Amino acid sequence: MAASDDELAERLVALYPVLRCLSARALAELCQTASRVQLAAGAAVFDECQNCPGFPLILAGTIKVVKSTAAGREMLLYRVEPGDSCIITSSCLLGRSRYSARGIAELPLTLLVLPPPLFEQMIAEQPLFRDFVFHLFAERIAELMQLVEEVAFHRLDQRLAKLLLARGETVRATHQALADELGSVREIVSRLLKGLAGQGLVVLGREQISIVDREGLRQLADSGR
Amino acid sequence: MAASDDELAERLVALYPVLRCLSARALAELCQTASRVQLAAGAAVFDECQNCPGFPLILAGTIKVVKSTAAGREMLLYRVEPGDSCIITSSCLLGRSRYSARGIAELPLTLLVLPPPLFEQMIAEQPLFRDFVFHLFAERIAELMQLVEEVAFHRLDQRLAKLLLARGETVRATHQALADELGSVREIVSRLLKGLAGQGLVVLGREQISIVDREGLRQLADSGR
DNA sequence: GCGAGTCTGTAACTGCGGTCACAGAGGCCG
DNA sequence: CGGCCTCTGTGACCGCAGTTACAGACTCGC
Structure with a gap:
């Protein structure tokens, strides 16, 4: 019990360094109360x-x-x-x-x-x-x-580009999942992704989008601001 | 000086009742420091x-x-x-x-x-x-x-209707001003207002929109939710 | 290997919102 | 009164996003 609380406290402080401001006692109490x-x-x-x-x-x-x-x-x-x-x-x-x-x-x-x-x-x-x-x-x-x-002001392809950029080298997600982030629908995301692929910015696979021209994507995302 | 500070303090507390939690002294100090x-x-x-x-x-x-x-x-x-x-x-x-x-x-x-x-x-x-x-x-x-x-999800006419409803009986504003609230442009607002007028929901005048069918507007604003 | 379910591609059509280019209309001021 | 400015009306056109309706591709479990 005490051991597991200690462990918990450690994980907590690792994730929330701000909790260092608590005394050891207060921290222990927190772990018990919460x-x-x-x-x-x-x-x-x-x-x-x-x-x-x-x-x-x-x-x-x-x-x-x-x-x-x-x-x-x-x-x-x-x-x-x-x-x-x-x-x-x-x-x-x-x-x-x-x-x-x-x-x-x-x-x-x-x-x-x-x-x-x-x-x-x-x-x-x-x-x-x-x-x-x-x-x-x-x-x-x-x-x-x-x-x-x-x-309000940006086209969906720009927002999609930005979303992909924020997700690292290769994005593992279905088109539906991306649409749900953007507030759009699957077909549109598919269509736009195909467009991006056509411009050589990404390569598409099942549940996977690989970014091949990061700079190009960034230009698209930032165009018209 | 003291008189004007007293006045200020009064106006402040009238607008921000929460400041009653301060002592009279603290409040006076606040008025001076700010x-x-x-x-x-x-x-x-x-x-x-x-x-x-x-x-x-x-x-x-x-x-x-x-x-x-x-x-x-x-x-x-x-x-x-x-x-x-x-x-x-x-x-x-x-x-x-x-x-x-x-x-x-x-x-x-x-x-x-x-x-x-x-x-x-x-x-x-x-x-x-x-x-x-x-x-x-x-x-x-x-x-x-x-x-x-x-x-993300509502049409502009719905958002316009809602905006008008929130502004009371007669709205005094240019179409441009309304467009700026909605993130759109003047021509569209003019077009939509004409539509609302055509449905008998509002009456248009120079720099003025009078709501004549509040309930109808509300229905429009809430449609498709 | 077969069938169900999920994921993707894609074509045709629609409609909303935006752009452009004007033309009047109403006020304000000299 | 005449000129200028702001505000509004309007029509033609465009493009993006959404809808509908499929068909194929891939995966998994039986």
């Missing part, structure tokens, strides 16, 4: 209009935060990874409002959920923790504003 | 990639926060009114990052700008003030997520 949640890949972490059970620290896996329509289309707002915190959750917690999007576990997910009183206490007493949370807020807001701009 | 800024209508309050001089409380006027393109198109992200705070500013301040949009005074604007150390002190010491700021964060984030959804 509840551990495990979810399978694909499970819903939260949904629109729910209330929020606490402040989640991500130990493993990722959450994708998504708006979706009745027609089955979907759009990625942002992704939450270990070391981040799910800002929408914090915002519910802090603002006492409700979720306004859905969160879905992309990989098997392990969370440590701080109960609200503990969270508020840490915000009150730990300037560094406060800074950490605020910094996440600031980042998300900037990202969301950027996203609005891109959706 | 700097007052006046800007003409149309003036830039901040721009992308600037750093942030402090935490603004709005005494009079409004700020529109906007993304704009090289081609001269513009898109309203949100509007900041007396009693609100400009969250993008707070996010810069708290997250030590930079603006990622432009802020423009819509009316003659009076700000009271709290220097960062004072702001941080209040965040640290005043739980109610902290709540107030967080609540604003939460609201903005939810609004931005909503905006992404609307831009």
